[in-house]
Amino acid sequence: MTTGAGDHSIVTRGLTKRFRGGQVAVDDLHLSVPRGSVFGFLGPNGSGKTTTIRMLLGLVTPTGGAWELLGAPMPGGIPAALPRVGALVEGPAFYPYLSGEANLRRYDAADPAADPRTASRRIALALERVGLSAAARKRYRAYSLGMRQRLAIAAALLGPRELLVLDEPTNGLDPQGTREVRALVKEIAADGTTVFVSSHLLAEVEQMCTHLGVMRTGRLVAQGSLAELRELNAGETAVVRVETPDTAEAASVLAGLGLAGVRTGDGEAGAELGAVAPERITAALVAAGVAVRGLAVRRPSLEDVFVGLTGEGFDVDG
Template sequence: MSADVTGPARGSSPASVRTRALTKRFRHQTAVDAIDLEVPAGAVYGFLGPNGSGKTTTIRMLLGLIGATSGEIEVLGEPMPGGASRTLRRVGALVEGPAFHPYLSGRANLARLDAADPHSDARTAPARIDAALDRVGLLPAATKRFRAYSLGMRQRLAIANALLVPRDLLVLDEPTNGLDPQGTREVRHLVEELAADGTTVLVSSHLLSEVDQMCTHIGVMFEGRLVTQGTIEAMHDQARSVDQAVRVETDRVDDAATALRGLGLTDVRPSGGHVSARLGEVEVAKIVPALVDAYVPVLGFTVVRPSLEDVFVSLTGEGFDVSG
């Protein structure tokens, strides 16, 4: 099937990435299903979803690495793939892990890649390469052969390659893959610095905790569909709209469960020395007095605030990897 991919009509607000009904099918499987992605200029956009949800396929279409089945793509104001020659020089990308020459050093690998870029300046290459290595913390290992690099070091070298020249858009597919906690923090700070300099950053990840800390906007993919997108503040507001839960610690869990059901709480679950329940429309202030009236000793009482994870579970029916 031939792809029908053109530039979408311009919206009223500037966007570094915009798609309309973007779709990719592989024979009988729909990997990306008519998504309308909008990445505002200057945003750090967290492209979130479980592995296999269609994130990488979408990114590959945005960068012209694979063709779309149908839909419209615009990157930095240019239709894709038609505008690739004008657009991609302004885009840095890390997609599906780094690939380098194993017997060359980190610095030599970057030198070869920079030399292959017809728009780079050979006179400034040594300074730019060392600056990129320094920015990702690899300058001390610049002369070390790539085959001796750890997985985290290889990931950082790939990010350094994306930073060899100034970029208007940086696309990072799982940039913290293989990094230890310190390396993860360094990538997070790097993304924040780039955004402060005016670069739009699209970060694909399945780690909710990282996206929550570094991003200004979020889009959630699930089974090929974009189930929601918006600002991080809007997502937190949506989290607050999810039913809150309460937890009562007591040595009379059955009596406590009966009292909570009598108040109208739902999903009441006695377990060991505590009872959990969904608050619904019940006022928090009424719960402890009702337990006391039922002669239930309250050894502890907690209101469990809903998180972004709760929002995503409500949208998809599945949890996300929230480990950092």
């Protein structure tokens, strides 16, 4: 594991947390989060994600192991590192009868590292960054779920941040709110900030993250870039399925193209895709006079990887 401060925003070595009674929430965690990445910290509920985040931010004392934030050894480096880290852990908490802007003023006033002389400018910039400038004076209780989550992210961005830690940022949001937060995370990362996103929603993580770490019952079972994790499916192959009333003829065409595993079913013929391009299969079927009602290619997915690693599926709905 590379641990150079210039390469990683988060590094852990054997990070462990045991609670009273012997319960192990996080077990021997070796994590590396590249600088500039959108790192998805993925796992079922109860897998140790939030406990890990609390340890990283100094909110919970580890039982064992060591960690670094932005190159600073922790916990001694907390005064130097945390002012450069923004965090949203377990949902936002705001005063419902105050406006978004007024709530941010109270957040900023509570930060001993914040300069009160620049508060107005920084609050306006944070609201603009999350797309809430027009709603700055609207009461928080009138905000939609997506707006509330964006305001929480704005609170985490009141100062210059090199690392943004988000714990389940789309939890409980409707599809529109989910899209808003997803787009915001991508924009923040495009500005050079490392974003560490904890989630149990596979679809969300896959759409916005460049790197992933997969947790199961307190242990990290895999980590790497999306491409590296997809390579874990190297032993599997894509499958092509043809919906047609002419199943026998379709199967003959697939076999003639050299596809392996040709089979037929009720209104369907299929085979392993191999190296044959789907468009070549379509052209061959049409040329043979096969009535094609539909053609689909299923490739091994990250969900297949995770099921293989953890023995269970993840929530895939956004």
